[in-house]
Amino acid sequence: MPGFGEIAVSALICLGAFFLFVGSFGLAKLPDLMRRLHGPTKATTLGIGALLIASMLYFILEDEIVSLQELLITTFLFLTAPVTALMVAKAHILLDKNDQEHLPPTGREAGWSVLDAPQTDEVKKS
């Protein structure tokens, strides 16, 4: 592998490790659950992303194979991370009476779906 390739791969791995660390650090440092949720959902996307790009680059330069499985990992991460965050947030709202009282209004007749039963068009008609 050429020298600049090694430098590029190492730099990407360091960048990824840095953002993963910041994400975990935010999880430990921030004071309440909703703020803590921001660390792992964001700082880790670029962290994992940089590591995966480093992995692709390594295999292209070292073995001259274009490895596409990293793209799949990215896709799965982007599909699942928001769902996890949404579920954690919903569970938090259900449990935290103080946050429940301070939620902003929906601006509509229906309340938030965590606390109110869903109101679809079919329910309204019947």
Add this chain to the structure above:
Amino acid sequence: MLKTLLPHPLLTLLIVLMWILLSGFSVGSAAFGLLLGVAIPRLTSAYWPDRPRIGSPLTIIEYALIVLWDIVVANFQVAYLILFRRGDDLHSQFVTVPLDLRTPEAITALAGTITMTPGTVSASLSADGRALLVHCLETNDPEQTVAGIKSRYESRLQRIFET
């Protein structure tokens, strides 16, 4: 006939491609991928009755690039907030984003995008599906945050899913 066999043709194509990528290309893996690609959309079609209409690939690529760029910027912003600010000093709050989007697929995409981008996490949907509850890590001007989400992401998703 074709519609009962393949309720979501794009999903079928995606599953086949994904299976081939995961297991390496061979006739066997392609055949098994095709089997999965036919079986999974049929088994889950009861939970996904409508077929979303999707706009031109160019608008989707444009949207993906914008979101990727925002994710990179957001990472640096959030890293700065986490490392150099006291947690208690952050002006965090919930804001309400009224939705113009109506299709479930588009709202899901918007909620996912919000969670992955600058200092915002989507926390809930209103019971009638017309507003999103979003938590901001740091905002001094909630109205501007909401306007930013609507103009940057929602208008583009509307063009992709609802034109």
